[in-house]
Amino acid sequence: MNMIAALNDKPAGKLPCTGCEDRDCPIRNSLGDAGLKRCAGAIRQISARPGERIEVSGYQPDTLFRVASGMLMQEHVLGDGRRHVSAFKTDGEIAWPLSNDSMGEIREFYEAVKPSDICVIFVNSVAEATSHPAELMESLYCAAKDEVARDQTRMLTLARSSAAERLAGFLVDLAGRTGRQTKRGVELKLNMRRERIADHLGMQPETISRIMSTFKKGGIIQLPRPTVVIIPNIRTLANIAYGAA
Template identity: 65%
Template sequence: MDGAPTILMERAETGPCCGCEELTCPIRQVVGAAGLSGSPNAVSRVSARAGEKLDVADFAPDTVFRVVNGMLMQEHVSNDGRRHIAAFKTNGDLSWPLPQQEPGDIREYYEAVQPTELCIISVDPITESTPDAAGLVKALYGAARDEVSRTQSRMFLLARSSAAERLAGFLLDLADRTGRATKRGVELKLSMRRERIADHLGMQPETISRIMSSFKKAAIIRLPRPSLVIIPDLKALSNVAVGAI
């Protein structure tokens, strides 16, 4: 894997979950304001610079990753070196490592697309120590169900859509998760390289550039610079995504 370095572990100054204001985190919701007094080593807050990578195989099967802020690129690599960008994880997203049962299994890596903070969570000790184990399992099940639903939507998009529809759907999804409403429209930062987007969508980088140019010419998007997309009318881009244009 190109000698990919792992993300450096940096614990937060406060104890795990204690004083944390990430109230949308399902684990934070269950453990409450007291934090993880019964399992203080179950959560580590870590940070990564853009380009740093994390080998998921280094972690136990009960591990859950949660992006606090920033963006992680989820990459799958087969035994023969072929790779695919499976997803881009953004603020609040949870992820579970692929099971590693055989040496030839697909390996999974996360790469920070931009400066990123995430929590690495060991679920088993939390389940054993929390008085609301059932609530924790329910919360994680709900998060996993939502992730499966998003994955199924991505699979349908890749299998049944044209190149323009795929790119439009990708931009809409990212705008929904990370976009910022402005007077000019929804601003979307594309921190990842065109090659990464192309890999994720099963296209060539040249195709991405060509379609982006066509979207710009049709006034569906604006491109003040390559890393910034402005969507003046989400409906117009949505019409492209569903094949109405």
């Protein structure tokens, strides 16, 4: 699906923030209901089915994407066909696509890992509609800072960690963002395929499966289903991730 085509398709796009109860959204908090009405054309929401790919092209430099619900995989494809999964974005997280000037031969895609609603926001137009643009920019700056910190941690993990440490770090990070506390421990759903996790971590799918089996045998995780991971003690897994085990 082409992002711009979807945005221009009026029946496909939802009115901005219709029925949304997310009070943590920096856009909603900065604008208020009156501001949302004034910039109705600056925010659109589209839906994507699992496996549906969204090609990000033709957007303005001020565009950003916020996951209202679901999960998006951010993927970059080089001119020779090589691919890299750079991130998995989940509820409330913001993605800033590569600018057209910096992309060169790189094509950027988002793929829905599970049913997802994505808010497409044109920041300059939104800023003009709010009486508190400084607060809006501060909120977006904080979100960007958190994203940069996460990327720096991941780059360090990929550069200096073993395969087991990389996978443990991935599970700990995802558990902190999407995990659900249960009597057995933190329950984590892995909606993405093992191949995608391997691509994200710079590993082979077979290595992912082997390490998961090792973690299971050691009681570090439980695998009641292929797509469900239960972490009885998150600290134990974190110790592996940070080389303390």
